[in-house]
Amino acid sequence: MPEPSSAGPVDVSERVHLLDALRGFALCGVFLSNSVTWFSGRALLPREQAQAQGAPLLETVVGALYAFLIDQKFVTLFSFLFGLGFSLQMSRAEARGASIVPVYRRRLGVLLLIGLTHMFAVWVGDILSTYALVGFALLLFRKRSDRAVLTWVPVLFVVVPLLISVAQRYGPELLHGAEAAALSAKAKRAEDVANRSAFLAGLSSDSVVTSQAANATFAWQGLANPGRPAWLCIILGRFLLGLWAGRQRLLEDVERHRKLLRRLLAWGLGVGVAIATLSLVINLRNRGTAWPASPTPWMLGLRTLREVGYLFMGTGYAAAFALLFQRERGRKVLGVLAPAGRMALSLYLMQSLVSVWLYDGWGLGFVGHLPMSRVMLLSLGVFAVQVVLARLWLSRFRFGPAEWVWRSLTYGSAQPMRLASASPARAAH
Template identity: 60%
Template sequence: MSEPTPPAPLSGAHARPVDVSERVLLLDVLRGFALCGVFVSNSFSWFSGRALLTREQTQALSAPPLEAVVTALYYFFVNQKFVVLFSFLFGLGFSIQLTRAEARGVPIVPLYSRRLLVLLGIGVTHLFALWVGDVLSTYALVGFALLLFRRSSDRAVLTWALMLIGGVPLLVSALQHFGPLLMDGTQAAAEAAKASEAQEAQARTRFLEGLSSGSFRMAREANAQYAVFILPQLKRLLWMSVTLGRFLLGLLAGRHLLLQDVERHRALHRRLLVWGGAVGLLGNGTWLVVQRLRIAGVVDPAKDHWMFALPTLQELGFLGLAAVYVAAFALLFQREHWWKVQEVLAPVGRMALTNYLLQTVVSLCIYDGWGLSLVGRMPPSRCVALTLTLFALQVPLSQWWLSRFRFGPAEWLWRSLTYGRAQPMRLAPRSTVEPSVG
């Protein structure tokens, strides 16, 4: 009698989404927290139209003392920090999926590629049909590059992360600043910069006019036209490289179980609080001071050549405060009385894709001209208060939905298309669910 044939490894056709019991709760909590900050950032800069206003209009909205304080707090604590956190969690999630796929014998490349292609389709639709600030399409494209590092050593991953986050922005900024000066001279470089700024200003004005119109069709056309305008720009490619660097930090953290086993890394999280806070204070504080000096006319980027290093310093500031947020949540959730917070944020994090898309739809209804027509008119304090109120409504909505269904609607679509079959949506009756241990 021959020996039984060992079972073949699972193919991608037998892969499945993780069960609720397999999820890392802290990651869902952090994802919900990050989504709140991303919503505030998107509303403050884009949904409200602030990024499309002239400098004079922006200063007028922020002139009252309360608005000036809210603006300063936003730029120090919120601006880009939560995007960094979200990108970090994306990379960490990839690390967990890679580990689980290897444990089940599932090839990660075809499975993850399908996952990214579906996300790309959702993102491109979101980008052109709804909102130009979409990050899903960028995450999907950069995610393919992340696959290249799945077998790289820790040293290689860290080196590439630091180069992409710090080195590439510094190099690009230096080329942008000194290249025209060396090739064309100071006057020609200044004229070229002014021409570029004028073109950007015209594009933003047309976009704002489209959003302010009472026509849904005109608003969406203006959004698509502005997307076509900004997609080929160098800063878009630069942002993609920085995003990959953030992904790689998440991949590295996932490999070493930084958030899956917090107790073992308690000392590291304490160091991140200190050093992240120091770097965050330096980077974000310097940027705020320089901005005030620019408004006062004390410094000029065209004449003060040291300012080419400011974007890199600012990027390190983003990273520093994001590290503080991660470490603070990790340490606080080792204390029992903080567990209640997880009941608030975890459901939002589990439905992050659905809530992200819902935020866009609701915001367009509030700010665009065919809706409540608040675009370009909301002072910072009201914008932030409104955004936090809307996010607070997403909390019970997410809790209610997940008490009945396994996934959010967008998550269900993403998983069903990824695995090539409709996933079971409704939760099993409580009587048939095995009790969890611990």
């Protein structure tokens, strides 16, 4: 029997349209990143072939702009918004006199199920299952003070991942000796190359069964990735930053926080651009040079520095977006993305379905063949169509189809789907 004051789905009138638009903006960048790195097969190509694709001047420029402006920045922003969304749901539940824990646990459980199905049946790069797992850890911080939350951000984002990387790098040397550790690292790298090659061959097959079997196999192999614990800590750190921003109502009351947002814009883009420039220079200088099987100390430090850069740049993007959204012209332009943000889950899953058809051998077979510039143009075209479809869909329905399934399973009953005919203002929103 449901609790009389139990939390329910967010009504259209309760939504923060800046956050919807910002989520749509982040979703576009995430789609570009996924397409360039994984859907297109670029991450699976032999080093020489990938470098040959990026050799022309146009591709070199596009690749540099991608690394500088897009790579990992929007994934960071998307994770930040997940934590901020948790904060909003928690505050709304408390306002209704309800506990968020039971509903949120069910919500995360359903998201985990959707994510695992997506990972093994459609596309290996699923992030939903990871967000669901880390979301359970986020519950532990719901009653911690703002100071404690902010203290844990650098610990989870920098200290713990760096300690894990150092332990993984030097632990085998201490236990088995330098020579045995080097041989083991070399063997693991060769195994990774073989797994990626087999995955690319599977995706290139003209059989749907073969392609998806290769996807499921690669997904299973990825669960044992030694870098996964550090990655989970980094995501939790992003969630916590979003949790803090939600508590401060940073993006709900922009006018009150305008001065702080301007500082975040300056520091975020300033530090983010500086680190991105350093990383780009290092990449260009080392282009054509194979990375060692075992990362050196400076490489471990560079990885951590890059993550910090992604965080600062993503924060700068969020601040800039919020400030632009306060202007009438900016709101009109950026608000176009709000429908996409409202049904981000549906569009994210749709992107996977469309992309495996575009790139896999049983579809149009573009995997491994398109240069980065064409991949980005193709992805932007697909996303533009999605924005139009989202607007049309939400003119009639309250949720996207995947969001409706998610909410219905969470609350144990079918949620009302169609917009009430007597609410034209809500439909227009």
